[in-house]
Amino acid sequence: MTAPAQTRVAAERLDAADPLAPARADFALPDGLIYLDGNSLGALPHAAVARTRDVVEREWGDDLIRSWTKNRWIELPTRVGDKIARLIGAGAGEVVVADSTSVNLFKALAGALAMRPERRVILSVADNFPTDLYMAQGLIALLGGRHELRLVAAADIPGAIDATTAVVMLTHVNYRSGAVFDMKAITQSAHRAGALTIWDLAHSAGALPVDLAAAGADLAVGCGYKYLNGGPGAPAFLYVAERHQREFVQPLTGWLGHAAPFAFETGYRPAAGIARGICGTPPVLSLAALEIGVDGLLRFDMAAIRAKSLALGDLFIRRVEARCAGRGLALATPRDHGVRGSQVSFTHADGYPVMQALIARGVIGDFRAPDILRFGFTPLYLRYVDVWDAAEILADVLETRAWDRPEFHARAAVT
Amino acid sequence: MTAPAQTRVAAERLDAADPLAPARADFALPDGLIYLDGNSLGALPHAAVARTRDVVEREWGDDLIRSWTKNRWIELPTRVGDKIARLIGAGAGEVVVADSTSVNLFKALAGALAMRPERRVILSVADNFPTDLYMAQGLIALLGGRHELRLVAAADIPGAIDATTAVVMLTHVNYRSGAVFDMKAITQSAHRAGALTIWDLAHSAGALPVDLAAAGADLAVGCGYKYLNGGPGAPAFLYVAERHQREFVQPLTGWLGHAAPFAFETGYRPAAGIARGICGTPPVLSLAALEIGVDGLLRFDMAAIRAKSLALGDLFIRRVEARCAGRGLALATPRDHGVRGSQVSFTHADGYPVMQALIARGVIGDFRAPDILRFGFTPLYLRYVDVWDAAEILADVLETRAWDRPEFHARAAVT
Numbered sequence: 142m143t144a145p146a147q148t149r150v151a152a153e154r155l156d157a158a159d160p161l162a163p164a165r166a167d168f169a170l171p172d173g174l175i176y177l178d179g180n181s182l183g184a185l186p187h188a189a190v191a192r193t194r195d196v197v198e199r200e201w202g203d204d205l206i207r208s209w210t211k212n213r214w215i216e217l218p219t220r221v222g223d224k225i226a227r228l229i230g231a232g233a234g235e236v237v238v239a240d241s242t243s244v245n246l247f248k249a250l251a252g253a254l255a256m257r258p259e260r261r262v263i264l265s266v267a268d269n270f271p272t273d274l275y276m277a278q279g280l281i282a283l284l285g286g287r288h289e290l291r292l293v294a295a296a297d298i299p300g301a302i303d304a305t306t307a308v309v310m311l312t313h314v315n316y317r318s319g320a321v322f323d324m325k326a327i328t329q330s331a332h333r334a335g336a337l338t339i340w341d342l343a344h345s346a347g348a349l350p351v352d353l354a355a356a357g358a359d360l361a362v363g364c365g366y367k368y369l370n371g372g373p374g375a376p377a378f379l380y381v382a383e384r385h386q387r388e389f390v391q392p393l394t395g396w397l398g399h400a401a402p403f404a405f406e407t408g409y410r411p412a413a414g415i416a417r418g419i420c421g422t423p424p425v426l427s428l429a430a431l432e433i434g435v436d437g438l439l440r441f442d443m444a445a446i447r448a449k450s451l452a453l454g455d456l457f458i459r460r461v462e463a464r465c466a467g468r469g470l471a472l473a474t475p476r477d478h479g480v481r482g483s484q485v486s487f488t489h490a491d492g493y494p495v496m497q498a499l500i501a502r503g504v505i506g507d508f509r510a511p512d513i514l515r516f517g518f519t520p521l522y523l524r525y526v527d528v529w530d531a532a533e534i535l536a537d538v539l540e541t542r543a544w545d546r547p548e549f550h551a552r553a554a555v556t
Numbered sequence: 557m558t559a560p561a562q563t564r565v566a567a568e569r570l571d572a573a574d575p576l577a578p579a580r581a582d583f584a585l586p587d588g589l590i591y592l593d594g595n596s597l598g599a600l601p602h603a604a605v606a607r608t609r610d611v612v613e614r615e616w617g618d619d620l621i622r623s624w625t626k627n628r629w630i631e632l633p634t635r636v637g638d639k640i641a642r643l644i645g646a647g648a649g650e651v652v653v654a655d656s657t658s659v660n661l662f663k664a665l666a667g668a669l670a671m672r673p674e675r676r677v678i679l680s681v682a683d684n685f686p687t688d689l690y691m692a693q694g695l696i697a698l699l700g701g702r703h704e705l706r707l708v709a710a711a712d713i714p715g716a717i718d719a720t721t722a723v724v725m726l727t728h729v730n731y732r733s734g735a736v737f738d739m740k741a742i743t744q745s746a747h748r749a750g751a752l753t754i755w756d757l758a759h760s761a762g763a764l765p766v767d768l769a770a771a772g773a774d775l776a777v778g779c780g781y782k783y784l785n786g787g788p789g790a791p792a793f794l795y796v797a798e799r800h801q802r803e804f805v806q807p808l809t810g811w812l813g814h815a816a817p818f819a820f821e822t823g824y825r826p827a828a829g830i831a832r833g834i835c836g837t838p839p840v841l842s843l844a845a846l847e848i849g850v851d852g853l854l855r856f857d858m859a860a861i862r863a864k865s866l867a868l869g870d871l872f873i874r875r876v877e878a879r880c881a882g883r884g885l886a887l888a889t890p891r892d893h894g895v896r897g898s899q900v901s902f903t904h905a906d907g908y909p910v911m912q913a914l915i916a917r918g919v920i921g922d923f924r925a926p927d928i929l930r931f932g933f934t935p936l937y938l939r940y941v942d943v944w945d946a947a948e949i950l951a952d953v954l955e956t957r958a959w960d961r962p963e964f965h966a967r968a969a970v971t
Contacts, residue, residue: 143893160669169613169617169618171617171618171620171916174620176620178620178621181621182616182620182621184620185612187615189612190609190612190613190617193608193609193612193841193877194605194609194629196788197600197604197605197608197787197845198584198600198605200788201600201787201788202584202586202599202600202605205586205591205593205597205599205920206593206596206597206920206922207915207920208788213787214788239837240655240656240659241655241836241837241838242837243808243810243811243835243836244655244659244808244810244835247807251698267822270811271811271820271821271822271824272810272811272836273822273921274822274824275809275810275811275814275823276808276809276810278809278823278824279806279807279809279824280806280807282805282953283666283698283807284699284784285700285701291820294835322960354891362871366837371615372612372616372617372840372841373611373616373623373629373837373839373840374623374629374837374838374839374840374841374843375839377836383662390697391660391661392693392694392695392697393658393659393694394690394691394693394694395656395658395659395687395690395691396658396685396686396687396690399686400691404925405686405924406684406686407686407689407707408689408690408693409686409689409690409693409694420655420656420658420659421655421656421658421687421792422657422781422788422789423655423656423658424788424789424839424841424842425607425787425788425789425791425842426787426788426789426839426841426842426845427839427840427841427842428789428839430612430841433604439929443576445567449649468679469882482913500762501621505620505622506622507621510818510819510820539917547870
C-alpha cells in the first residue's frame with residue numbers, strides 16, 4: 142500500500158512511480174483544472190473524439206442505413222455489454238447496454254418480482270440513490286400497490302431480509318458517503334431467505350473490482366457516464382445472471398429485444414439470452430462513445446486502479462484533516478479500505494457555497510444535499526499532486542472564507 | 557400541384573424550379589447514391605458534424621460536468637421538445653424528448669390506462685409497427701392480463717371503438733404501406749366513446765403536416781432518427797396534451813422527471829407539466845444531434861415539404877408503372893394524396909433480392925417482410941431527377957433479372 146505523501150515533492154515522487162501515470166495522456170483535461178467529479182461525468186478520452194467523428198461523418202453520413210450491418214451498429218448493445226462484463230466479473234452474454242440506469246432498473250425489478258410472485262417486499266435503504274427508489278415506487282404503483290418498498294438503514298439490511306422479501310435492491314457504493322456494501326454477504330443472505338438481489342453498480346463499475354459471479358449476484362444495472370467515461374448521458378447497462386435468463390421476463394418488450402426483430406411479427410417473443418433486455422433502438426452516437434470509454438479502462442488492471450484510488454483517497458483525507466482542522470468539515474466516508482468506494486465526502490454546514498468557491502478556484506467536485514462535499518477519484522487521469530493541490534485550495538477557501546460571497550450562495554438549477 | 561415529369565429533362569426543370577432545392581446543400585450525401593431510406597434513417601445534416609464535435613470536444617471535454625448548466629444540457633429534453641412541437645401542431649410545453657419511441661409508448665399507454673381505469677381494451681391494428689404491439693403486450697402482461705390488445709383491420713377501427721375501449725393506439729402513417737389514418741376523425745370517434753388516443757408519429761413528424769391540436773389528440777410519441785434527421789438511434793419524443801398533464805402519471809418515474817431532481821428526496825413527486833415524461837439522464841450526444849436535425853426542418857415550410865413529397869411520390873409511381881409493367885410489382889401505397897404518407901411501397905414476390913440488387917446499384921430503399929419494397933421521399937435532400945433515375949434503375953434490375961443472384965438472396969441479420 143502507498144503511504145500518503147507528507148510533502149508535495151513526495152506526491153510528485155508518487156506520480157513518477159505510478160504505473161497508471163501514462164493513462165492520463167489518453168484523456169482531454171483542461172489546463173489548470175483539478176477534476177474530482179469523474180464519479181458524476183467521466184473525462185473525455187481523446188479516442189472518443191476521433192470515434193464520434195467517424196460515427197457521424199462516415200458511418201452515418203456516408204454509409205447511412207447500411208451501417209446497421211456494415212458497421213455493425215446492431216451488435217453495439219451486446220458487444221459493449223460483453224466488454225463491460227469483463228469489468229464487473231460477469232460472463233460474455235450476461236450484460237447488455239440499453240436505455241438509462243433508471244429504465245434498466247425498472248426491467249430488473251419487474252423481472253425479479255415476476256420470479257418471486259408470492260413475495261411482496263422490495264428491500265432497500267432510504268439513502269439509496271433517489272432514482273432507484275423512484276423507479277421502485279413507479280413500478281409498485283403500476284402494479285396496484287400490492288408490493289411494498291421497505292427502507293431500512295444500511296446496517297439493518299441483513300436482518301431485514303425475510304420470507305416476504307422478493308428482492309434486495311441496493312446501490313453497491315453509496316452515492317453520498319462512498320460506503321460499500323458487502324455484495325457477497327448480502328447476496329448470500331438474500332439467497333438463504335429465497336430472495337433475489339439487484340445491485341446498482343453506478344459508482345462501482347470501472348471504479349473498483351466487482352465480481353458479480355463470485356458474489357452470486359442475480360441482477361445488476363449500472364451507469365455508462367461515470368467511471369466508464371462514456372460521455373454525458375451515455376446509455377446504461379443491465380446484467381442478468383445466465384442462470385436466470387430463460388426465466389427473466391421484463392415488461393419493456395420493444396422490438397430489438399424480440400427473437401426476430403426484422404421478421405416484424407405481430408406477437409412478442411423474447412430473444413434468447415441477455416438480448417431480451419433490449420427495448421428500442423439504441424442511441425448509436427452515445428453508445429459508440431461509451432465503447433471507447435470502456436476500451437480505455439480495459440487496457441489497465443483493475444487491481445492497480447483500485448490501489449491508486451484508495452491511495453488518492455487516503456492522501457486527500459490525510460491532507461484535508463491536516464490542513465482544514467477546525468473549519469467545520471467532517472469526514473462522511475469510511476476510512477476503512479474494505480468499505481470505501483472511489484470517492485471521499487465531507488460534510489460542511491455551508492457545503493453548497495464552499496463547493497461553488499472551490500469550483501471557481503478550479504477544483505471540480507460536487508455538492509449533494511443537504512451538506513455533502515463530494516470528491517471522486519479516478520485513477521486513470523488524476524495525479525497525486527492534483528489531490529495534494531486540491532486539499533491546499535480547499536484549506537485556503539475555508540481559511541479565508543472565500544466561499545462566503547453572495548454568488549456562491551445562489552443556487553443553480555443543477556448543482 | 558406539380559404534374560409528374562414525362563422526360564428526364566422535365567425532371568431537371570422541376571428541380572430548377574423547386575423552392576426546396578437549396579436545402580439539399582445542407583446535407584452530406586455520398587456521391588452516386590440515391591437515398592430513398594430517409595424514412596428509416598435520415599441523412600446527416602452538415603451542421604450536425606460541427607455540433608457533435610463541439611459537444612464532444614468543448615462541452616464534454618473542456619466544460620465537463622459544468623455543462624449541465626453552462627451549456628444547458630439540462631434543458632435539452634424540453635427545448636428540443638418545444639421545437640418538435642412546432643412540427644406537429646403541439647404547443648410549447650407539450651412535447652419532451654426522452655428515451656426511445658418504444659419506452660415513450662409504454663409511458664403513454666400506462667398513463668392512458670390509468671386515466672381510464674374502468675376500461676380494458678387497447679385498440680389497434682394488426683399491421684401496426686410491431687414494437688407498438690409488443691410494448692402493449694408487455695404492459696398488459698405486467699398488469700396481470702386484465703387488459704386486452706384488440707387488433708382489427710384499419711378500416712374497421714372507427715366501428716370497433718366502444719365503451720370498453722380505453723385507448724386507441726395507432727401509427728399515423730403505416731410503416732409498410734404508407735397509408736395515413738384520419739387522425740382527427742378517429743380521435744373524435746374515440747372521444748365520443750369516452751376513449752383516449754395515442755398516435756405514433758414515427759412516419760409523420762417532419763414528413764407531412766401534423767396538427768395534434770386541431771385533431772384534439774390526447775397522447776403521441778414519435779421517432780427522432782427518421783424524417784427528423786436526428787442521427788442513428790436519436791432519442792424519441794412524447795406528447796401529452798396540456799389538458800391531460802396534471803392527470804398524466806407514467807410509471808417510469810426516474811429522477812429527471814421529479815419535481816426537484818437535485819433535492820434528492822426519498823419520495824417521487826412528478827414534475828409539473830411535460831417534464832414528468834422524462835425518466836433518466838438523456839444521451840446528450842445523440843440529443844444534441846437531434847436538435848440540429850429538427851432545426852433544419854424548421855427552416856422550411858411544412859406545406860412546401862408536403863407538396864414536394866407528394867410530387868416525388870407521384871413521379872415515382874408514374875415512372876415505375878410506366879417502366880416496370882409486367883415485372884411483378886404491385887403498388888401497395890394509396891395513390892390518393894389525402895391518405896398517403898411520404899413513402900411509396902410496392903410488393904414483389906422476390907422483394908428481398910430485388911432490394912439488395914437495387915442497393916448494389918446505388919438506390920437505397922428497404923425491404924419489409926414479407927414482400928414490400930419501400931421507398932421513402934425526403935424532400936429536403938431528394939431531387940426529381942433522383943426519383944427519375946431510381947425508377948430507371950429499378951426497371952433495369954427487373955428487366956435484366958439482375959436481382960437473381962445468390963448474394964442478393966442471402967439474408968442479412970438486419971434488412
